[in-house]
Amino acid sequence: MYHPSPSVAGSSLPSLSRPQLAEARRVRAVELFEDGVSNAEIARAVGVCAESVRRWRRVWEQGGASALRRRAATGRPPKLDNTQVETVRAALEQGAQAHGFEADLWTLERVGVVVERATGVVLSRASVWRLLTGRLGWSLQRPERRAVERDESEIARWIAHEWPRIKKGR
Numbered sequence: 001m002y003h004p005s006p007s008v009a010g011s012s013l014p015s016l017s018r019p020q021l022a023e024a025r026r027v028r029a030v031e032l033f034e035d036g037v038s039n040a041e042i043a044r045a046v047g048v049c050a051e052s053v054r055r056w057r058r059v060w061e062q063g064g065a066s067a068l069r070r071r072a073a074t075g076r077p078p079k080l081d082n083t084q085v086e087t088v089r090a091a092l093e094q095g096a097q098a099h100g101f102e103a104d105l106w107t108l109e110r111v112g113v114v115v116e117r118a119t120g121v122v123l124s125r126a127s128v129w130r131l132l133t134g135r136l137g138w139s140l141q142r143p144e145r146r147a148v149e150r151d152e153s154e155i156a157r158w159i160a161h162e163w164p165r166i167k168k169g170r
Contacts (some may be wrong), residue, residue, distance in 0.1 A: 019070055026068040029056050078135075079127065084119045085135050091118045092136075105143060108132075 005137045016024065025046040032042045039057060043050040059067045080088065091114050099114050108125045111132060116122050123131065132138045 012042055017061055021072045023068075026056055027065070030060055030065045030068060033057060052067060079121050079123060080115075080119060080135075082133065084121070085131070087118050088115050088131070 025048060028046050029042050032045060035057075037045075039050050039053040043053045046053075054070055063145045091099070092106065092111065095104045096106055096110055099110075099117070101110055112123055112125065112128045115128065115131070133140075
């Protein structure tokens with residue numbers, strides 16, 4: 001899966017995640033607040049709209065620089081911890097057939113079965129999707145549909161000999 005990096009191309013700077021980049025902007029804004037720089041100038045300097053800078057300044061004035069720091073994500077914690085996710089990754093990398101499925105093709109239902117077998121945790125289809133795309137970094141891949149009886153040499157012969165004859169109308 002492609003993730004655009006906010007770091008400069010070709011540089012040795014580490015790429016920052018979106019939340020890290022946002023926090024870095026706020027930290028820079030605090031430095032500029034302390035230097036007495038205007039909101040409009042700060043907005044231009046950190047690449048945000050002036051309204052964001054006004055909001056940040058109010059938060060900074062009430063709670064200081066720490067009030068603009070990133071906080072841990074709120075909400076329900078994930079059902080699988082990092083060790084369990086790695087156990088699932090290892091199980092999925094063995095392929096679907098290794099887990100008793102007829103075709104070597106993963107579906108959300110099949111992944112859910114493997115997650116339950118490997119960890120004892122039951123996940124909804126939506127949670128399986130988030131696990132695959134978010135935590136494991138997998139993306140949707142669809143198998144190519146191709147006839148089993150397909151004969152490449154016969155197709156090439158037909159295109160070379162029959163198609164020109166048909167096209168000419170003979």
